[in-house]
Amino acid sequence: MKDYELYELGDIVLQSGNTLPNTVLAYKTYGTLNAEKTNVIIYPTWFAGLHSDNEWLIGPGKALDPEKYFIIIPNMLGNGLSSSPSNTPSPYHQANFPLISIDDNVRLQHQLVTEKFGITKIALVVGWSLGAVQTFQWGASYPDMVERIAPFGGTAMTRPHAKVVFEGMIAALQADSAWQNGFYTQQPKAGLAAMGRVYAAWGFSQAYYLEQLYQQEGYQTLEEYLVDYWDQVFLSFDANDLIAMLRTGITGNISANPTFDGNFELALSKITARALVMPGSTDLFFPPEDNKYEAQHMPNAFFLPIESKWGHCAGIGQHEPDSAFIDKNLKMFLLE
Known part of the structure; x- marks a missing residue:
């Protein structure tokens, strides 16, 4: 509902x-x-x-x-x-x-x-x-x-640097063979997970990772954090929807x-x-x-x-x- x-x-x-x-x-x-x-x-x-x-x-x-x-x-x-x-x-x-x-x-x-x-x-x-x-x-x-x-x-x-990051997120998603030029019949899950991995490096600071602050979220190791959180974070979204929003962000001005x-x-x-x-x-x-x-x-x-x-x-x-x-x-x- x-x-x-x-x-x-x-x-x-x-x-x-x-x-x-x-x-x-x-x-x-x-x-x-x-x-x-x-x-x-x-x-x-x-x-x-x-x-x-x-x-x-x-x-x-x-x-x-x-x-x-x-x-x-x-x-x-x-x-x-x-x-x-x-x-x-x-x-x-x-x-x-x-x-x-x-x-x-x-x-x-x-x-x-x-x-x-x-x-x-x-x-x-x-x-x-x-x-x-x-x-x-x-x-x-x-x-x-x-x-x-x-x-x-x-x-x-x-700014240009953020545009490069957003384009990198799109490229990671589109590298999935299931992408099919955006006319997929099933969600490109590997690409969505890859997008999450790219975002993970930019969503938090260097100090966040160096000091293992993700442990405050309940993840004991970096690998556990990346696999159990970031590889899953975009899987509930449609791939084209994510790209449409990123394109809006890339042209944001x-x-x-x-x-x-x-x-x-x-x-x-x-x-x-x-x-x-x-x-x-x-x-x-x-x-x-x-x-x-x-x-x-x-x-x-x-x-x-x-x-x-x-x-x-x-x-x-x-x-x-x-x-x-x-x-x-x-x-x-x-x-x-």
């Missing part, structure tokens, strides 16, 4: 120029929209994430308290719930699914928020990883609507649209919302130096690294000290 709703958007012209027919956006809400429609928080999902994966940050007494706020989690296009390669009929099925941009995701989320709920003001947009890129995009695209943004563990533009015409610093300067930018101090995908540069070009940004050895995954809700840090600072941020 599904615990989310679908918003039907009809035929959508994407930024690429392709038309995606019968587009749907899966979403879940938490809490109650107040009469003034001013208690709204948008919390987009991330690569290989579903709305349920964001729920660690939601709850009574937490920063994202459903007793105070109306929280909307829109599922990223390509994640298997919203329109994706795995659920779109021919001719846009499987490997024929078109490129989805960050701008596409946020534009459709804006339609959901305004057309479905009649919302004109958003108290906070918050997100991790590719959810953070969407958070930056919300701030740049709708500055008069968004009061605060809090991107953590993600940048406003995917808040200025890659007609509004800013590739002028990245201009796009950053248009984020007038108060911004709390929280990178992981040892994040190898999205290093804090990139966020620091971005914050310097935003008029109302505060740069606050998450000091952690959990690397990129400091923002995924697995490590309680990191989760508590994020929640505490979001709570204070919402009071400003």
